[in-house]
Amino acid sequence: MSWPASRSIWGRRLPGVQADIALIARTVAAFEPVVMCAIDERAAADARAHCGPGVTVTSEIPTDDLWMRDTCPVFRSDGAGALDALGLGFDGWGRKQTHRNDARVAEYVAEYEDLPFGRADFVGEGGAIETDGDGTVMATESSLVAKNRNRGLSKAQIEAAVLRAYGADTMLWVPGIKGRDITDDHIDVTSRFIRPGVVMVQVPPGDRTDVWAEDARRQLAILSTATDARGRRLRVTTVEGPDAPRSHARDFVDSYLNFHVVNGAVITAQFGDRPKDEAARATLAAAFPGRTVVQLDVDRLMNGGGGIHCSTMQQPAR
Template structure:
């Protein structure tokens, strides 16, 4: 899950980003303690010192993993139907290009099948709390020789901000479903918090990962080593990020993405935007422009212009209007549009140029955007070994 807004966050309202139910926090605290005690010594742990690494997202996929939301404690009854409709739209669109497996609770599986249609496989063997598969799901790794395994990032509800008893086990259960070896990372985090180029370089925000709600007391050097170990990388490009203004503490995948080794993309704000997220995007662009890859090569950075929040359909103060939160699937790029016609068209044209040979499919997912997320946030790719 990711979150950006160029407006001042609303202090109230039924937004799942502020879901702080007492029972949920109690469960979150227990789960956090459990993963912190087990992360350093996961049973059956495999070393990442070999050839396994998380590949770039543009490789061929075996399937896309998603999760079906059904909690009226997280999404109120007036919001949930719209969120489910957006999730179904994303799933059906991806299913035109590669298989999609939707994890759903037994009580809501029929609804998921009805909305997603026969092109999406809905399973009930992996129960879920919410729809953010990017964060709760496993990170798959390949070895370039037909091998596949998976790493869990010890999801703890974005630092105990949301109930996650089921989601804390999604990563290991997906790995078991696919029949691949599984291990826990040596840190707590989420897939949307880390971007990889598939060749040894990562990028992330300190506000999200170097945070006492995920990794209390952990030095940056230790966290860097843990991330590189889990991802099969050797370098992390760090951004300061934005702390405490959204549930993710500023995930990187709504602003900056890797295009290829030595190539990155940053969604830029309007020159007149002066909020914390606009400054964060500018800083990410500056840092990336001056960075090198794990191999020491220069970084080429492409600017993707974000929309004008005065022109988009949604007027919700927490709305995420991120073109950069796109998802790559086999032969397609799935991204959002927001009704700023000029910016929407420019984003589509740029993505088509950056990913030649892939069709760019733009979707209206405004209900999901109002919940603080995007298309990349609710998907997790399983690469071909």
């Protein structure tokens, strides 16, 4: 994870966002170790004060912002206990935001963890690509087939580069939405692999007709007829989004599916819509038997265009 410290990015919202990041870190730390990166020792001291002794804080990996899903390397296992770290060429979501430190976070993390480091043959972000770990990946075209990230590369070339990076054989594409948010519509807000052969999609309430609602319905339709790398017709389950979230901010992410899976738990959001919150909890509990579903109020973070999954990156055990 990464400690938010920039007032030029967050302004008056910074204290609230810091409180939400600290809450996520403390919650995850109850299940597995957490390393919190900070831009300097002053920010590190602030992070320690908020997160408590259960979270390891370091200033050895300076960061600009908190979105470690996108700036951290993708950790890869060879199946025999060895790991490496792969950087996806983070460029500030197509040069939309300053990223001097974040552009090197993947490399810094690999060095901190003493892992071999390599670079992918495309530019992207971790939140843009979902993998089932069994040969299949999925993504929105809008977030990868983009001139601000991969100018000069065709869709076929980008697909081949993603498959090489993830050790996968099949890529499932959904259209997505360009230019409406900083990520150009990352798939980890709407559609997630639960396990090989099983996908969950968040669908909007029936009366929603905005572009995000239509995007979710398109993703559901496409994935419901898709076949994965092993020749399985995907089994698609759904969770319905909240009717009345507490926030109406333009960039608010009202996603139950931006969850983070940890050892023994699934950490997700709640939105003050009790029937929908409880239904989402039950759906996730059924999808992840043996794991506790923990729901957090992190509206201040989600007002900034991302959520729990966006602010974390898991590292496999060696």
